[in-house]
Amino acid sequence: MMILEAKDLNYYYQDGDKRRYILKDTSVSFEKGKFYTILGQSGSGKTTLLSLLSALDSPHGGTVLFNDEDIKKIGYEKYRRNNVGIIFQSYNLIPTFTAVENVLIPMSITENDIPEDVKTVAYNLLDYIGIVQSKADRPVNKLSGGEQQRVAIARALATNVELILADEPTGNLDEEMEQEIIDIFKKMAHEHDKCVVVVTHSNEIAVQSDQAYLLRKGVLSSYE
Amino acid sequence: MNFIKRGFLGITRNKGKSLILLAVIFILGNLISGAISIQQATSNVESNIKERLGAAATVEIDYEELDALSEAELMETEIEDIDIDLIKQIGELSYVKYYDYNMSTSLGSESIESYQGEDMEDLVQFGPSMDFMMKGINYAPVLDFEEEKAKLVDGRVFNEEEVENGTSVAIISQKLAELNNLHVGDTFTLSNMVFTYDDETGEEEIVTSRDVVLEVIGLFESQTLKEDAGEDSEDGMFDFMDMDYQNTIYVPNEIVRSETEYYWEELLKSDEEFAEMMEAEGEDSSFEYYTPMFVLNNPEDSEAFEEEVAPLLPKLYTVVSATDQYDSIAGPVESMSKLAKYVLAAAVIATVLIIGLVVLLFLRDRKRELGIYLSLGERRGRVVGQILIEVMVVALIGITLSLFSGNFIAGQVSDTMMKADHNTSQDEMMYFSEIQTNLTTEDVLDSYEVSLNSSYILIFYGIGLLTILISTVIPLVYILRLNPKKILM
Ligand SMILES: Nc1ncnc2c1ncn2[C@@H]1O[C@H](COP(=O)(O)OP(=O)(O)OP(=O)(O)O)[C@@H](O)[C@H]1O
Ligand SMILES: [Mg+2]
Numbered sequence: 001m002m003i004l005e006a007k008d009l010n011y012y013y014q015d016g017d018k019r020r021y022i023l024k025d026t027s028v029s030f031e032k033g034k035f036y037t038i039l040g041q042s043g044s045g046k047t048t049l050l051s052l053l054s055a056l057d058s059p060h061g062g063t064v065l066f067n068d069e070d071i072k073k074i075g076y077e078k079y080r081r082n083n084v085g086i087i088f089q090s091y092n093l094i095p096t097f098t099a100v101e102n103v104l105i106p107m108s109i110t111e112n113d114i115p116e117d118v119k120t121v122a123y124n125l126l127d128y129i130g131i132v133q134s135k136a137d138r139p140v141n142k143l144s145g146g147e148q149q150r151v152a153i154a155r156a157l158a159t160n161v162e163l164i165l166a167d168e169p170t171g172n173l174d175e176e177m178e179q180e181i182i183d184i185f186k187k188m189a190h191e192h193d194k195c196v197v198v199v200t201h202s203n204e205i206a207v208q209s210d211q212a213y214l215l216r217k218g219v220l221s222s223y224e
Numbered sequence: 225m226n227f228i229k230r231g232f233l234g235i236t237r238n239k240g241k242s243l244i245l246l247a248v249i250f251i252l253g254n255l256i257s258g259a260i261s262i263q264q265a266t267s268n269v270e271s272n273i274k275e276r277l278g279a280a281a282t283v284e285i286d287y288e289e290l291d292a293l294s295e296a297e298l299m300e301t302e303i304e305d306i307d308i309d310l311i312k313q314i315g316e317l318s319y320v321k322y323y324d325y326n327m328s329t330s331l332g333s334e335s336i337e338s339y340q341g342e343d344m345e346d347l348v349q350f351g352p353s354m355d356f357m358m359k360g361i362n363y364a365p366v367l368d369f370e371e372e373k374a375k376l377v378d379g380r381v382f383n384e385e386e387v388e389n390g391t392s393v394a395i396i397s398q399k400l401a402e403l404n405n406l407h408v409g410d411t412f413t414l415s416n417m418v419f420t421y422d423d424e425t426g427e428e429e430i431v432t433s434r435d436v437v438l439e440v441i442g443l444f445e446s447q448t449l450k451e452d453a454g455e456d457s458e459d460g461m462f463d464f465m466d467m468d469y470q471n472t473i474y475v476p477n478e479i480v481r482s483e484t485e486y487y488w489e490e491l492l493k494s495d496e497e498f499a500e501m502m503e504a505e506g507e508d509s510s511f512e513y514y515t516p517m518f519v520l521n522n523p524e525d526s527e528a529f530e531e532e533v534a535p536l537l538p539k540l541y542t543v544v545s546a547t548d549q550y551d552s553i554a555g556p557v558e559s560m561s562k563l564a565k566y567v568l569a570a571a572v573i574a575t576v577l578i579i580g581l582v583v584l585l586f587l588r589d590r591k592r593e594l595g596i597y598l599s600l601g602e603r604r605g606r607v608v609g610q611i612l613i614e615v616m617v618v619a620l621i622g623i624t625l626s627l628f629s630g631n632f633i634a635g636q637v638s639d640t641m642m643k644a645d646h647n648t649s650q651d652e653m654m655y656f657s658e659i660q661t662n663l664t665t666e667d668v669l670d671s672y673e674v675s676l677n678s679s680y681i682l683i684f685y686g687i688g689l690l691t692i693l694i695s696t697v698i699p700l701v702y703i704l705r706l707n708p709k710k711i712l713m
Contacts, residue, residue, distance in 0.1 A: 047713050050713075051709045051713055054599075056599060056708055056709040056712070056713065057709045077598075077601050077602075077603060078601065079601070080599060080600065080601035081600065081601025081602070082601070086599060088712055088713065090712075092592065092595075092596050092599070092712050093596075094593045094596055096233075096234075096237035096238060096593075097233070097237070101225060101233075104225040105225045105230070105596075105597070105600060106600045106601075107225070108225045108226040108229075109226075109597075109600050109601055109602045110601070155600075167713060
């Protein structure tokens with residue numbers, strides 16, 4: 001069964017009295033337990049597509065279905081709160097908070113069932129992702145880029161969601177760090193039965209995914 | 225890490241900004257609290273002074289209106305008397321605690337001496353003296369005693385029967401009694417003398433006289449001068465007023481009425497010209513004239529009372545109440561009060577704008593953080609709540625600090641300002657009517673006190689927090705319009 005489906009998505013920017021389409025009747029679907037990549041040239045609309053899939057923006061046409069339910073019907077806020085974990089290229093952590101505090105934030109927002117002892121869960125999660133407790137208690141702006149992105153991943157996983165969407169998560173990292181992050185994503189998909197969708201420039205990442213798509217001229221196609 | 229906890233963490237983790245916000249709120253809070261302090265102090269003065277002025281009111285001819293009339297108009301208008309029925313009608317109004325109406329006349333005496341001040345220089349007297357002021361009363365417990373103009377120090381007040389029947393009993397001042405060795409139960413004699421005045425020679429001639437024998441039932445002591453004893457500035461005037469009062473003799477109205485009637489009848493008998501004139505005017509009861517005096521339940525009722533009574537009065541009469549005098553002595557305080565109002569309004573507006581701007585700038589700095597909350601699916605209402613907590617907690621601290629300092633500054637500032645104000649303004653001469661006061665601008669200033677009372681604290685917290693709440697609402701609109709995609713992706 002598909003966990004996430006995009007049907008005939010349309011998205012455009014108004015350019016004078018002309019519509020410049022970024023996405024044109026694009027359809028795609030994703031299932032649990034798989035690691036997907038979306039490739040495309042700069043400016044092809046990858047981020048736009050991801051913003052629609054993560055309900056940070058709404059399409060001009062078409063629908064996004066989560067477990068066969070229109071996310072508009074679920075409610076964008078509620079969908080973000082309970083159903084999806086988003087990871088950004090620029091980490092987007094809150095600099096005045098420590099790593100563990102950043103992970104605790106979505107746990108207090110979500111309505112999903114999470115264990116009572118949130119602090120232990122957060123520390124364990126960070127540890128699992130590769131952030132030891134001494135680093136977990138540091139303000140995030142005192143962590144390296146790779147460490148910060150790990151914290152961001154832990155934050156995305158903290159609400160126990162089955163769907164992870166990442167926009168160029170390794171864009172700011174060196175190759176070694178990139179591979180470590182990709183390994184985490186693979187583990188999430190294959191060992192924890194999550195659906196992981198990663199937008200990337202990188203062929204190296206694409207070849208490691210179970211399924212790669214190419215976004216070109218507003219349309220997605222399989223990439224071999 | 226719910227939004228409440230995040231709010232508190234937001235304060236401690238952004239120490240620099242919190243301190244700046246605290247400083248701004250503290251400074252503006254001082255302005256607001258200072259203005260409210262002064263406002264409170266002035267309104268306390270108003271109620272305090274009005275309390276001391278008392279709740280007395282009377283009905284008198286409106287001299288201002290009378291003066292404004294032209295000669296021709298004056299000829300046409302006939303000034304009616306205030307009759308007892310009207311006095312009783314007004315006295316029944318709900319505002320009135322009790323009331324009295326008085327008729328007075330001056331009498332002389334051959335057997336007792338009048339009080340002429342402590343050091344009793346022998347005054348050379350011309351003609352018959354009329355030193356004794358017989359004040360008729362209808363309210364048996366005596367209004368002047370109830371209102372603490374005087375205190376009964378010996379004997380008793382009148383009873384209803386005596387007032388009704390016009391029994392020959394009197395209450396005199398203790399000083400007058402001592403001077404003439406009179407005690408409760410003694411009798412003394414006044415004489416009601418009728419004399420004519422010769423236009424040509426300018427001589428007065430006693431036509432006839434009769435004795436008025438009164439029994440002393442009580443002694444009173446004047447209270448009005450107690451507080452001011454020792455103050456030298458206006459002693460002369462008050463001594464004089466006091467002397468008059470020491471020679472006042474309280475009796476039932478009926479006694480005054482009958483003595484006045486006797487006086488007029490004898491006068492008419494002796495002076496035919498005058499009698500004819502009076503006949504022509506057709507005024508038969510002109511000697512019977514009562515001055516009403518109403519004491520209201522509360523000085524604050526004065527305005528309502530005046531409003532209700534005014535339509536009942538005959539032409540050219542007006543209500544005069546003790547609190548009317550407040551305006552004439554409270555100049556410096558009134559101007560303080562006005563100034564405080566302006567400062568308050570300006571401070572509130574400035575606070576809304578400045579705090580609004582500061583919070584908006586800080587929020588823009590934290591745009592990304594707010595976007596993150598939204599991307600994590602936090603409800604906008606809770607993001608707003610978090611910011612409100614951050615601002616309001618700091619505001620509460622800032623306002624609490626300025627509660628004390630603003631109050632203190634207000635005390636200092638208003639002291640110097642009022643002193644300066646008072647020195648430049650000359651005390652106005654007041655027109656004293658039936659209702660008298662010895663309160664001056666000095667008293668008003670003395671009763672001015674900036675204090676930390678609960679109503680000030682309540683009002684200040686109310687206004688202060690509300691102002692900051694309003695100023696935070698403006699930037700909150702910014703949060704509601706944030707687009708997390710634009711910020712984060
Ligand atoms: N606010 C905007 N107004 C007009 N055009 C925009 C706006 N934002 C983005 N675009 C255009 O939309 C297109 C798609 O942008 P998008 O960010 O989705 O590309 P992308 O594939 O993520 O590129 P990159 O690999 O560089 O991140 C781009 O051509 C961009 O210029
Ligand atoms: Mg992009």
